[in-house]
Amino acid sequence: MDKAIELHAVDTIYEGEKIPSLKNINLHVNKGEFIAIIGPNGAGKTTLLETINGLLESKKGKVIVLGKELNGDGNGIRKLVGYVPQDYSIDELTPFLVSDVVLMGRFGKIGLLKPITKNDKEIAKNMIDYLGISDLSHRPIGKLSGGQAQKVMIARALAKEPEILLMDEPFSNLDFEARKDVSEKLSHFHKSKQMTFVIVIHDIASIPKVCNRIIVMDAGKIIADGKKEDILKPELLEMGYKGIVC
Amino acid sequence: MLELVFTKILLFAIIGAVLTGFTCSLMGTFVVRMNLSSLGFAMSHAAFAGAALGIFLRKDPLIFALLFSIFVSLALGPLADKAKLKTDVIIGVIFSLSMAIGLLFLNMSPDTAMSSTALRILWGSVLGMTTADIMYLLIISVITIIFVMLFFKEINSILFDRKLARASGINDKPFYYLILFLTSVTVAFSLKLVGGLLVFALMINPTSSVYQFTYDMKKIILLSPIVGVISCLLGILMSFSFDLPTGSAIAIVCSAIFGVSVLVSPKRRKG
Numbered sequence: 001m002d003k004a005i006e007l008h009a010v011d012t013i014y015e016g017e018k019i020p021s022l023k024n025i026n027l028h029v030n031k032g033e034f035i036a037i038i039g040p041n042g043a044g045k046t047t048l049l050e051t052i053n054g055l056l057e058s059k060k061g062k063v064i065v066l067g068k069e070l071n072g073d074g075n076g077i078r079k080l081v082g083y084v085p086q087d088y089s090i091d092e093l094t095p096f097l098v099s100d101v102v103l104m105g106r107f108g109k110i111g112l113l114k115p116i117t118k119n120d121k122e123i124a125k126n127m128i129d130y131l132g133i134s135d136l137s138h139r140p141i142g143k144l145s146g147g148q149a150q151k152v153m154i155a156r157a158l159a160k161e162p163e164i165l166l167m168d169e170p171f172s173n174l175d176f177e178a179r180k181d182v183s184e185k186l187s188h189f190h191k192s193k194q195m196t197f198v199i200v201i202h203d204i205a206s207i208p209k210v211c212n213r214i215i216v217m218d219a220g221k222i223i224a225d226g227k228k229e230d231i232l233k234p235e236l237l238e239m240g241y242k243g244i245v246c
Numbered sequence: 247m248l249e250l251v252f253t254k255i256l257l258f259a260i261i262g263a264v265l266t267g268f269t270c271s272l273m274g275t276f277v278v279r280m281n282l283s284s285l286g287f288a289m290s291h292a293a294f295a296g297a298a299l300g301i302f303l304r305k306d307p308l309i310f311a312l313l314f315s316i317f318v319s320l321a322l323g324p325l326a327d328k329a330k331l332k333t334d335v336i337i338g339v340i341f342s343l344s345m346a347i348g349l350l351f352l353n354m355s356p357d358t359a360m361s362s363t364a365l366r367i368l369w370g371s372v373l374g375m376t377t378a379d380i381m382y383l384l385i386i387s388v389i390t391i392i393f394v395m396l397f398f399k400e401i402n403s404i405l406f407d408r409k410l411a412r413a414s415g416i417n418d419k420p421f422y423y424l425i426l427f428l429t430s431v432t433v434a435f436s437l438k439l440v441g442g443l444l445v446f447a448l449m450i451n452p453t454s455s456v457y458q459f460t461y462d463m464k465k466i467i468l469l470s471p472i473v474g475v476i477s478c479l480l481g482i483l484m485s486f487s488f489d490l491p492t493g494s495a496i497a498i499v500c501s502a503i504f505g506v507s508v509l510v511s512p513k514r515r516k517g
């Protein structure tokens with residue numbers, strides 16, 4: 001089977017730090033898989049996602065994404081990989097409208113010197129509708145609530161129609177109903193587009209249904225990797241990932 | 247004959263004002279949004295110091311102004327980029343240093359010391375515009391327009407958020423440096439008309455005025471240069487009418503526009 005992501009013995013160290021935040025990570029994700037990453041705060045989940053899309057450079061080992069090895073400049077890869085970051089600072093006066101922010105998700109993919117087409121605008125609009133935020137479309141992004149903004153960031157990432165979508169706690173600001181709703185939409189989107197999804201999530205109850213593989217991280221390492229049924233056994237959770245109640 | 251000369255001066259002043267107002271305010275939208283105001287401030291004063299050195303050496307002040315402001319943008323750009331050092335501090339140092347150097351050179355310049363030529367680069371003047379100045383301004387205006395049109399997607403993404411832009415596959419670094427570079431060139435070319443002390447006002451005020459009325463970056467990019475052009479035209483009108491230094495007049499006009507914008511801004515109205 002074609003691999004979407006391959007990490008071979010990868011270490012990632014933040015600039016100026018001594019202790020690696022990722023230690024000897026080996027991970028293979030097939031194209032079309034939907035995996036969830038869980039683990040306590042500081043486990044290295046965000047670091048792992050940013051090592052995959054090249055925002056952080058690994059210090060050791062090999063990162064291969066969509067068949068291309070990342071060395072240094074991950075820009076080419078990031079055109080094909082969507083990312084919903086854990087945190088983004090959008091201040092209240094940010095002069096951008098929701099519709100523009102979502103459309104912008106496609107700009108990297110469209111590429112230098114290529115025009116924005118009608119099709120691009122339509123896809124962006126469809127994603128806004130899909131997430132049920134069309135009433136926010138013409139509002140300034142800085143004026144939204146945390147959950148509304150988070151939906152915009154998800155719409156933005158989906159609008160890109162990436163081959164791989166990395167999401168870092170995309171539900172953290174959503175209410176329970178919205179989590180369920182967006183989670184189902186992601187499942188549906190995944191099925192229809194055959195994309196590869198990697199989602200970092202704390203709330204186990206809202207792991208999308210199509211997700212069949214779970215990775216547990218702790219202290220910069222992958223401590224468990226397997227089928228959802230196997231990982232979400234109470235004993236295992238107790239061991240690797242204390243403190244989740246769902 | 248005298249009338250012809252006057253017409254030419256007036257014409258050059260008007261064209262110069264339009265072009266200066268346009269580019270300064272266009273680059274100003276980027277400078278303000280990317281929090282590069284203090285860098286722009288340092289650039290404009292470095293340009294002034296450069297021009298003063300040029301006068302002292304009896305060479306073309308423009309070339310030295312250009313070199314100095316480009317130097318500052320390239321030297322401070324990486325620091326502002328990485329936020330590794332308190333850029334405020336460094337920029338403060340550069341600012342006072344360039345003022346000191348500039349005034350020193352002006353003072354040391356024999357016979358021209360504090361003469362009108364020298365003062366012009368501080369306060370700006372409508373009188374000194376040459377065909378070459380107009381050409382330079384025209385070239386930089388055209389380059390900035392082309393830059394914005396060709397790379398609208400990239401610039402827009404970067405103005406929204408650099409990290410998100412990078413995450414979406416846009417190579418933000420070259421654009422950041424291009425913006426800095428074009429800003430420093432714009433500053434240097436605007437020196438003649440607006441003067442080293444006040445060119446900064448022309449970058450910040452028009453876009454800050456437009457900010458009071460819209461949350462749409464596209465509109466801000468379109469309207470700021472228009473406000474900049476209007477400020478410059480009203481400024482030279484004032485300068486001609488009341489015999490004021492051009493830079494001061496332009497700065498007063500665009501500050502007044504900003505003040506009024508804040509007062510009537512729907513963003514600040516309660517409810």
Ligand SMILES: Nc1ncnc2c1ncn2[C@@H]1O[C@H](COP(=O)(O)OP(=O)(O)OP(=O)(O)O)[C@@H](O)[C@H]1O
Binds near residue numbers: 014015021040043047
């Ligand atoms: N910019 C940084 N510089 C230095 N160290 C960092 C930086 N960001 C994260 N770290 C360290 O790397 C480790 C992993 O952090 P990471 O953000 O990947 O954790 P996480 O699993 O995403 O946690 P959370 O659940 O809180 O989001 C932590 O020990 C953290 O202190």
Ligand SMILES: [Mg+2]
Binds near residue numbers: 047086
């Ligand atoms: Mg994290």
